[in-house]
Amino acid sequence: MCALLIGPFPANLLPPLMPIPVMGGSVSAGFPSPAEDWVEDRVDLNRRFVPHPEATFFFRVCGDSMVSPIAERSIPDKATLIVDRSREAKHDDIVVAILNDEFTVKRLYRRGNRLALIAENPAYPPIVLNEEQELSIWGVVTAWIMEPR
Incomplete structure (x- = not known):
């Protein structure tokens, strides 16, 4: 298993518009319900998830340190x-x-002079930073995408 992130891959500075239909109502996760046959709205995922294309990059996660029981x-x-x-x-x-x-990739803990990087997986201990360690925050994760398979 790898221990590094794969990337960064830059977002397209001029992404083509790609409005995708947003269906009205909701989808049942229990018993099936009749589907509504009309589109309520359209959303462009670039506009939704990439508000700053010139500063947005994609990484592929490699490893399980951010797998949480929550x-x-x-x-x-x-x-x-x-x-x-x-x-x-x-x-x-x-x-x-x-x-x-x-x-x-980790969750940032910053309280007073204490700085740490916290894994979501309890099997990984926090990385508590000291004065000798150099840490650079490269960017903030705004969303993640995963394929169901």
Whole structure:
């Protein structure tokens, strides 16, 4: 299993518009319900997830350090991260950082003078930074995409 992120891959500066239909109503995750046969709206995923194309990059996750027992916080192996370099990282943001000349993705812990990178997977200990270590926050993860298979 690899331990590094794969990327960065830049976002297209002039992405073509690609409006995708947004269906009205909701979809049942329990018992089937009749589908509505009308489109409520259209959304362009570039506009939704890439507000700053010149500062947006994609990374492919490699490893399980961000797999969490809490589903909404879990980033699986092979997920694609959308990373915005124009955003300032705050406490509890998921960030792509450069530590020891390698990219890593972790949750940022910043309280007072304490700085740490926290994995979502409890099997990985926090990386508590000291004055001798050099950390560079490369960008803030704004979303991730994963394929169901």
